[in-house]
Amino acid sequence: MPRLTSLRQIFFAPVAAVLVATATFPTSVHAQLDLESLQDEAVAWLQEYIGINTINPPGNETAGAEFFARIFEAEGIEYEMAESAPGRGNIWARLKGGDEPGILLLHHIDVVPADERFWTTDPLSGELRDGYVYGRGALDTKTSGILHLATFLALARTETPLNRDVVFMATADEEAGGFFGAGWLVEQKPEIFENIGFLLNEGGGGSDVDGTVNFGLEVTQKVPYWLRLTATGEPGHGSRPLVSYASTEMIAALERFRLHQFEPRVIPAVHVHLSGIADRHAEPWRSRFSDMASHVSDSGVMRELQIYDPGLHALTRNTCSITRFEGSNKINVVSPEVAAEIDCRLLPDQDPDSWLAEVRSVLGSEIDVEVLMGFTPAVSSTDTDLFRTVRDVTLEEFPDAGFVPQVVGGFTDSHFFRDLDITAYGYSATATPAEDAGGVHGNDERVTEQNVRRGVAMTIKILERFAATRPVMEDF
16 A cells, blocks of 8 residues: 555544533433434435535545534534545544454545436435435445444443444545545554454445345455556657557557456355355356356356346456556647556455466566556455344344345455454445445435435444443334
8 A cells, every 4th residue: 555654644632521421411321312313313414414525536525524523522522533635534433342342333435426417416415305315425435424423323322331442434535545544544543443353334235126135244355456558659640650659559458458358266255155145046047156166167157147247247257447548639649658547356365466467468568567556355254243243133124135245346445454454344234226226436326215214223233232231222
């Protein structure tokens, strides 16, 4: 991870020395939580949070951090904020507990751009319409942040005694790699993460396909390697084509790369994932997913899988997408240098050096290859009380649902914490209708109000069982 030691860091002093005023909640009797009122608050908070422009670039996550700061101040909860650069704010707050390894509730403040021309509402409206909250970040990941916030406040308001610390954290820059957010905090403020053993982040959750609900809890992810390719050659005028020049060298190299197939294989985590979802698919995929390792050498089956489900296909091999090109800034100039950028994702067991050697051999010696970003792989164990707690609570709410350890083709900030040997899971207590899943980085991103309300109750129950020494609520 690049070191950002030159960036300016700003700390805001804690605003209170106590978590909850004892005059309001006597220490001898815990306060009763009004779940319905908290759910109402959560919906309103989500609408307001979506309305804060944290589109990255440029991010402006400080505005989002200040939103949480205002809530913490009103609740009398101590918090800290830090900017990794002007406007790139991060915030965290801690409820102290016992000596068990703490749990971090993480989400990112920044969101990707949205083109208003293709939306039915203002992407920053937070509009509540027909049972949905609309806006950029509704699925990725402002709803998760609000579920974490509501749970954190439920624990604080009821003075629930804890067997471990519970930390709320909202960070900058995840959509661009996390180097101004989670990655920066890991480097610059490592003391935050001392005795943190567990993390809940984005990356998993539920899907609802015509009433059939499946949940996945992300335990590992493919490793991003972003490459910049450069070709150089003799420049000239567009009216006199040369036999070979930088653009043609790059085009030829990219065509070789497009046709190249990385060897498919099924790693153990993917086998668990695919076999766990097999009975949710019709034949022939039910049988194939039960033992995908015996099918990956069949190019015909692999092509069918790519058509059937590109996301699952991507879990069976290293992949690359050619995404960016740069050449001359004038149509009649043959540029002396052209470049392309490639988004590659490696299976968690892949040795990056041997993979890079394969890439260079395919592209050829005329192409310079630069690694723009690359992370380290890690898999979080499923043999933990947190995994079992999340599974149990989920299946109590959705008794007919599937629940599997999940491998995701994208990446999140969890890898920063897996590098610290923190058990990190991707999970949101929401069951997103299949027709809404395309809203992630797409148009009309939205979340059902029911998912927000139910997600508050489920997330409270998860933290109650994992981190509390008595129930937050007697019954809900």
